[in-house]
Amino acid sequence: MRTISYTRPSDVPGAIAAVTADPGSAYLAGGTTEIDLLRLDVLRPRHLVDVGRLPLTAIEDLDDGGMRIGAMCRMSDVAESPAVARKFPMLSQALLQGASPQLRHMASMGGNLMQRVRCSYYRDTESACNKRVPGSGCAALDGVNRGHAVLGTSEQCIATHPSDLAVALVALDAMVHVEGETGPRVIPADDFFLLPGDTPEREHPLAPGELITAIGLPAVPMARGSLYLKVRDRASYEFALASVAVALALQDGVIQEVRLALGGVATKPWRARRAEAVLTGQPPGADLFDRAAVEELEPAQPRPMNAFKVQLARRTMVRALHTAAEAGGFA
Ligand code: SF4
Numbered sequence: 001m002r003t004i005s006y007t008r009p010s011d012v013p014g015a016i017a018a019v020t021a022d023p024g025s026a027y028l029a030g031g032t033t034e035i036d037l038l039r040l041d042v043l044r045p046r047h048l049v050d051v052g053r054l055p056l057t058a059i060e061d062l063d064d065g066g067m068r069i070g071a072m073c074r075m076s077d078v079a080e081s082p083a084v085a086r087k088f089p090m091l092s093q094a095l096l097q098g099a100s101p102q103l104r105h106m107a108s109m110g111g112n113l114m115q116r117v118r119c120s121y122y123r124d125t126e127s128a129c130n131k132r133v134p135g136s137g138c139a140a141l142d143g144v145n146r147g148h149a150v151l152g153t154s155e156q157c158i159a160t161h162p163s164d165l166a167v168a169l170v171a172l173d174a175m176v177h178v179e180g181e182t183g184p185r186v187i188p189a190d191d192f193f194l195l196p197g198d199t200p201e202r203e204h205p206l207a208p209g210e211l212i213t214a215i216g217l218p219a220v221p222m223a224r225g226s227l228y229l230k231v232r233d234r235a236s237y238e239f240a241l242a243s244v245a246v247a248l249a250l251q252d253g254v255i256q257e258v259r260l261a262l263g264g265v266a267t268k269p270w271r272a273r274r275a276e277a278v279l280t281g282q283p284p285g286a287d288l289f290d291r292a293a294v295e296e297l298e299p300a301q302p303r304p305m306n307a308f309k310v311q312l313a314r315r316t317m318v319r320a321l322h323t324a325a326e327a328g329g330f331a
Helices: 012-021 034-039 075-079 082-087 089-096 101-106 109-114 165-171 221-225 273-279 286-297 308-326
Strands: 005-007 025-028 047-050 059-061 067-070 175-180 183-188 211-217 227-231 242-251 254-263
Touching: 012 025, 012 047, 012 175, 012 211, 059 082, 067 082, 075 082, 075 089, 075 101, 075 109, 082 089, 082 221, 089 165, 089 221, 089 227, 089 242, 109 165, 109 211, 165 242, 165 254, 221 242, 221 254, 227 308, 242 308, 254 273, 254 286, 254 308, 273 286, 286 308
Parallel strands: 005 047, 025 047
Antiparallel strands: 059 067, 067 211, 175 183, 175 211, 227 242, 242 254
8 A cells, every 4th residue: 555645735836836846746626536546556646735625716707708717616616607607608518518416516627627538548557558657558549449539649549538628618718827836827728738649648738736726718709609519328427429519600691700629539629620610601501510520520530449439520510510500609
């Protein structure tokens, strides 16, 4: 048995100092994934710095119509916030479809963004996994990979990014506020999640000791009509096989602007910029929606067990776009 020491600082500077001082330490927030990984011996910190009670729990409306959400807000509090549900329904829906009620009451917003992949080989210390042990190989390439990614993959890792919340944040051009030894900085959500490339063990552009303090949501008026559509093997408490976050602005019969992001099919929350380019400026319709979906999925690299995801993602995109357009879009 390994001994892990534990502290619970009362402020952000104290937490950052504690983790920065010891490379063998790690932050602990809601613990809904991390505790499992400690028990499985996948993560092996010698010191845990509990940030779960830091005063980072405000859900604030900003003067410009945006919002700022503290990193230690519980998923359930944000999902049930009337302001979030009114301004950013895709975010509320993604959170509500993201976990069981018990997990939503425990898990924090910041912790959700830092959650590790659900690849079963990552969690099995007997299996080769470049993300857990760099250079050891990837058992999923020729293993059971039905749930794995078809976009953004590399020969080093094909694990799907597990977060629903992150898909909505990428579609909304959210900003991740972080703070470290050198002070605060802000990272666009799309840049906060790294492709695996040759370094799948590196998932975020964070310096040692940097801590997420808040999530910034810029005003996106058309997001009032947005939605999050998630397809999965069962109706609750399950990860996405394919999901779509979409917001549309229709004006004079054409799509003036569209935000589209995919979950369940890529190694990071996937902003569908190829599809957005096809859709923008065009009158909405079944042929256009399908053309956009096909264009987005053109670079997909499926494996025999997960090839179905290409068709599933295509159909999920088309259905989400139909639903958003039928609702009238919001300019
Ligand atoms: Fe590890 Fe990624 Fe391969 Fe899964 S897909 S075994 S997480 S390297």
